[in-house]
Amino acid sequence: MQKPSISTNFAVFLREKNSCTNCKRQAEDGVELKISQLIPSEAGGTNSLHNLLALCGDCAQISKSDLKTRINSINHSNRIPATYSIGILQQALRSYRSKYQKSQITFDEAFIAANNPEFVKGLNPLFSPIPKIAILSSILSLKEEGKLTIEGKTVKF
Secondary structure: OOOOOHHHHHHHHHHOOOEOOOOOOEHHHOOOEEEEEOOOHHHOOOOOHHHEEEEEHHHHOOOHHHHHHHHHHOOOOOOOOHHHHHHHHHHHHHHHHHHHOOOEEEHHHHHHHHOOOOOOOOOOHHHOOOOHHHHHHHHHHHHHOOOOEEEOOEEEO
């Protein structure tokens, strides 16, 4: 597996709240977490956020097919699909630029805009409000794709 970028690793750890995707043990409890692909590169897996997991040493030893079954059975009600939060953020940034004629925004303003029906049409009530961690992960993903830049606490788009 080619290593994911530091910002991608950071986004995975943020998404998983610094805990193992499978057993939920946390780094704060002394568990060492590592990034792992759910679908390995040899089988066509990529380093995209939806294919990356934060795993502790014990869970990293579980076979990937067993792990996939176990992870799919976990209640993911607090998780936001990456493509959804990225799409919402992009829509919010376009609306923000149009309304205020500005092409930069703070992280807090991005969070507010992404959860504001004035800026975003079609917010899914199942994922509303979108947590700050999902917005931050989306910002990092868009930065990785070269669609925006980060300077301090400001996002330029």
